[in-house]
Amino acid sequence: MQNKGLVKFIAILFALVSIYQLSFTFVTNHYENKAKDFAKGDLTKESRYLDSIAGEKVFIGQTFEEVRSKQIKKGLDLEGGVNVMLQISIKDVLKSLANNSNNAVFNKALADAENVRGGNETYLNAFFTAFENESKGTVKLSSADIFSNRILPEVNISMTDAQVKTVLEKKVKEAVESAYIVIRERIDEFGTTSPTIQLVGDSGRILVELPGAKDIDRIKNLLQSTAQLEFWETYKVDELADFMLAANEVLKTKVSVPTQAKDTTAIAKEATDADKLLTGVSKDSTSTQTEDRGPLLNLMLGFGQQGTPIIGYFNTSDVEKVNEYLADPQVRSLLTGQNRYARFAWQKVKKGETVAQLLALKGNAGNVAPISGDVVTQARDDYDQMTGKPVVSMQMNATGAKAWEELTGKAHAQQSNIAIVLDNVVYSAPGVTTGAIAGGSSSISGDFTVEETKDLANILKAGKLPASADIISSEIVGPSLGQAAIDAGLMSSIAGLLIIAAWMLFFYGKAGWYAIIALAVNLLFLFAIFTGFGFVLTLPGIAGIVLTIGTAVDTNILIYERAKESLRAGHTGEESVKHAFSWDGAMSAIVDANVTTALTGIVLVIFGTGPIKGFAVTLLIGIATSLFTAIVITRVLVDRAVRKNKDLAFTTGITKNWFTNMNFDFIGKKKASYIISSITMIACIASIFINGMNMGTDFVGGRTFLVKFDKPIDAAIVSEELSDAFDSNVEAKVFGNASQIKITTKYRVEEDGANVDKEVNEVLFANLKKHLPADLTYEQFVNTYEGKTIGVLQASKVGPTVAKDVKTNAYWAVVGSLAIVFIYLALSFRKWQYSLGAVAAVAHDVIFVLGVYSFFYRWAPFNMEVDQSFVAALLTVIGYSLNDTVIVFDRVREYIKGKTEGTFVEVVNQSINTTLSRTFNTSATIIVVLLIMFIFGGDSLRGFVFAMLIGIGVGTYSSLFISTPILVDTVQKSVERERAEARAKAQEEEEQNSEIV
Incomplete structure (x- = not known):
């Protein structure tokens, strides 16, 4: 082995650098353990302790925050948190670029694109295929009523489809990158440690991983909100009460609805004379109305108070049906004059509430809001000086300030309210009592929590998404489950390491020690590379490390077996070692064997996602470090032993003749x-x-929940009860022990949106509640926190695409x-x-x-x-x-x-x-x-x-x-x-x- 001195120097330098890299993890663990001891289980106290020392210098001139950012990053399955795959709606982007074209061929192609899309094909390419199939060459993408419009000046009617495709590819890429920046800014403001946000190829997907995140519903709302902020004048209930009655009469002729019983207790205190006329309910009434009043009024719990913008109250479960009724063309035709542009919207519903409030916005022919969120330059969470309640304060630019002054002046003169609408949800609809408001300052008030105002301000500061972002797959892991995975991984790793070390000593004697030292250095290098390059350690990654422990000695075994053969042939120890490390000895086999394994690892990196890619990365790094340590570290140690005339036979007295003269x-x-x-x-x-095959949700789509109960439970009972509740087949299996059940269903898996996911969670909780402790709340059941032993420990969703x-x-x-x-x-x-x-x-x-x-x-x-x-x-x-x-x-x-x-x-x-x-x-x-x-x-x-x-x-x-x-x-x-x-x-x-x- 030539240049031994240089090789030793490089190896020692690499080892020192590795120790330095790993030191950040040990220092971080030390301070996090101190925080746990100080807080004694109080997570808020623990978090405040760590925040308080974030700026303190704790290690070789670096602050705790800097040190913590350089520790080994743990994946969700080890630390807990949320992993979601967001799909930016390319369909929405194309519709916007086409200025919401009504062209039949264009809209048919948009609808068909998802059906013709092959695996791993982008929606945009699928749209191009669908458009060609539908147009059959008779309609061009550059048509005046498609992409040749004021929104897309880069396209003119003389362009070919190929030229337009190039423009669209560029615009779609820009839209996705814009969405990526907006989401990254939102996450940065959210404050999670070491978040991962990355674009997934050119699919329009964005992977977001938030280790340690716990409030699941809050995170999903934060990520999916498009932040389309609008300000609209509202109608009063007096102006549209007659329309609601007339709409009900029209619907009587079109819809046959059985009599429904409605409990009006929740809104009795809001009842007015109009309510009494329609429902027979007084303010103090707690009766239940059962007479058939028609499709729309059967669903209505009551009208809003006279002079308010609340048109009516409905159960949240009936919102979709009411929207369907109000969108009926014959019903819409009842709106005449300026009222014909009326837009219906719903007030934001708080957690735990079951009553939704319907409002009507004063729309216009272009359906363009008088003021949009584009004029907002600053937004911050604040407190109302009069009430002390949390609000979101906003500042507008000069254009917005002028429009705001005009809108508030008009609303004051007409004694109407101004609805503040975010993503088609009314957050508040205050009246204007002081006249026109100059200066462009305003605020969004409502019955908010501090966290809600922080998130809302964060969303408005980051800006709106260019298109809707839907969660098409997600995984939620509780920290207690992650800690159990770490403990299990460490136990198996240490046990595997000890057994391999014992076997190498038993089979190869003194030479076994050199293999063990090389293996230890191998693990040092492996973890240092993980830390230095910021790779994320996952549970399959730990499996990859354990497998690396098992395969790392393979190179040593090949070398030792070659050295034994050479010794048996009568060569000296030095000659045998030299031959073993030569190409004619073990090296050709080592290279071919490791290249074939590395090729499969590379394929996994290319086609794998999430934890599987982590496993592949670990495998590839393990191959590289194993080769280096076996060829360099082992060689240095073996050469030194041979040079000192040590008896290095690569066997022991027991194994000396094992596998010799086999025939x-x-x-x-x-x-x-x-x-x-x-x-x-x-x-x-x-x-x-x-x-x-027992195909997992990865391949067929579906929702999976790992639920821990406080006592053993029959999986068959859980399956039967949830199948009835979800009105679809639900599979339930014992996972680990009898009190832990893995639940799998395809219920509403094709529907995206935070509201859908929340509804599924609520149905799950409602139907499992009788098997859970009586004092367990929905938030405790769904969300994750350290020390959690009951409820959803892990949840995932994989959409069909x-x-x-x-x-x-x-x-x-x-x-x-x-x-x-x-x-x-x-x-x-x-x-x-x-x-x-x-x-x-x-x-x-x-x-x-x-x-x-x-x-x-x-x-x-x-x-x-x-x-x-x-x-x-x-x-x-x-x-x-x-x-x-x-x-x-x-x-x-x-x-x-x-x-x-x-x-x-x-x-x-x-x-x-x-x-x-x-x-x-x-x-x-x-x-x-x-x-x-x-x-x-x-x-x-x-x-x-x-x-x-x-x-x-x-x-x-x-x-x-x-x-x-x-x-x-x-x-x-x-x-x-x-x-x-x-x-x-x-x-x-x-x-x-x-x-x-």
Whole structure:
């Protein structure tokens, strides 16, 4: 090994830098533990303590906030929090760019785009396809009533569709980037630690991850609000009462509605003379009205007080039906004159309220608000000086100030109110009692909490989104569940590390110590790289680290086995070590084996998302650090030992003769292995077709809740009760222990919006409440907090479009990894038959794992869903199986090049037998580590680990009994012919040399 001094210096420097990087995590943990001790369970007190020291210098001149930002970042599954995928509505962007065109072809294409969209295809490209299908060349995108308009001056009617597409692609990209900036600014103001906000390719999606976030409904509202702020004059109830009565009469002729009982207690105190006329309810009445008054009035609880902007009161459950009635064309025709532009809107409903207030806004022909949020330059949470209640204060620019003065002056003169409308919801509708308001200052008042005013001010400061943002997938993890995952991961990691260390010492003696030191340095480098580059550590990432522990010693095993062979051949210790670290020794096999595994990891990075990408990143970093530490650190230690004439035999007295002189006829058993494997494959395929797979929500879409009860509960009862409540099939399974249930449903999964998610949560809580402690509130049930032991510990939602993309990604991940590896092996071994043997073995392993999951998922006491984690496990199995096969193939290639005597079958058998020690050691250590993870790694990891466990087991079998027999059957004749030609040529050259002599 040349330049040993330089190598040692680099290794030591790297180690010091790694220790420095990790020190930030230890310092942060120290102060966070101090905060916990100080607060004694009070989370608010703990947070204030950490905030108070944020600016203090705590470590080598850096503040606590700076130090905390450099610690190892933990994913949601380890720290808890919220992860959402937002879909910016490209449909809305296109409608806006087309100035809300009424062109039939355009609108049909918008509607069809989602249906024709293939997996991973963007909505914009799907729209282009749908437009071409619908227009059939008769309508152009540059038509005057589509994109050639004042909104889009870049387009003119002479442009081709291809030219317009280029403009649209640019505009859509700008809109998504604008939405990204707005959301980032909102999150920055929200105040979470180490948030992750990133654009997902060109799909119009934005990934937001908020570790430690707890108020779920508040976060969803913050992210999805488009912040379309408008100011409108309102009608009074007196002006539209006759319209409501007339609308009711029209609806009587069109709608048949059964008599409904309405409890008017909630609004009795607001009753007026008009109410008495229509409902027979007095202010003091608590009666229930049952007579049939017509479709609209049956739903109405009462009119608003005379002179107010409240048109009427309705149950929140009836809002959609009222909107449908008021949008009826025949009903709208009753609005005449200036009233024909009236817009109906609803007052914001507070948490826990069940009554909604209907207002009417004075619209206009262009449906353009007199003042919009674009004129707001500043917004802040404040307090009303008269009442002391939280409000949002705003300051407008000069244009807004002038318009505000005109609007307030007009409202004062007409004694009308001004509705402050955000995203079509009326936040307040104050009257103007002091005349026109100059200066552009105003405020939004209402029955707000401090948090609501902070969020509203935050949204207004960040600005409006260019289009609606819908949560198409989400995951919510409670911190208590995250801490349990950390504990389980640490336990399995430490146990795996200790067992591997003990085995290396037992099998390789003194040399085992050098492998252990290299492994420890490997982990140091691995965590330092994670910290330095800001990678996020996830639960699958911990699995990747544990797997790295298992596979890191594989390189050492290959090197040690080569050194042992050289020693047995009579070489000195120094010669044996030099040979082991050479290309002709272990290096060619090490490179090929690690490249094939790395290729599968790269495929996972490309096609994986979230935690799965974290697993792949961990795997790739682990491969790099394992190679460096085994080749450099181990080499330095082994060279030093040999140089000092230490007895380094790479064995112990017990293992000295293990796997020596092995001569098992593996190829001779190929008929038996073909028969066994064929029967097994047929059974697995039959099971897949008959039983199907337990497809997770990642692939089919749906909502999943992990709910913890305070006592054991029957999952069948939960399933039955919730199926009735959701009016759809609900699957409920015990997860971990009898008091923990995993609930899966597709109820309203295709509908987006914070209100929909909240409604689903409320239905879930209402129907599970009888099984929960009586004092548990909805907020405690849904939201996350440290120490939480009852309620929703984890929740996720995957919309159908995301599921479609995930399924496509999974397919290409598996197929892509096989194709890439096939090409690599064909190039490396220069014969496609080697690739065929390796890929056939992998296909065998994949079918076996799928078959096992298909057959056992109904009875397994742990989760056996086919989801993204399962695909990651499958690709890991592919990587390992290829790794194992390549080691054998590399020895076959070496023996053929070295002109080893015997037939090709004998050469292959010899190759398998001489690598058997490596196969046993690597497989045994990895399987033991996976068993530990399966036992101690926690419920959320068991299905993931089980797939790898059986995959690596069958992968070892296929490397010995499938790949090599296929290689023999497909390449034997050509190899034998080439060897015969080489021998004949060598003999001819020898004879020619003899004649010359």
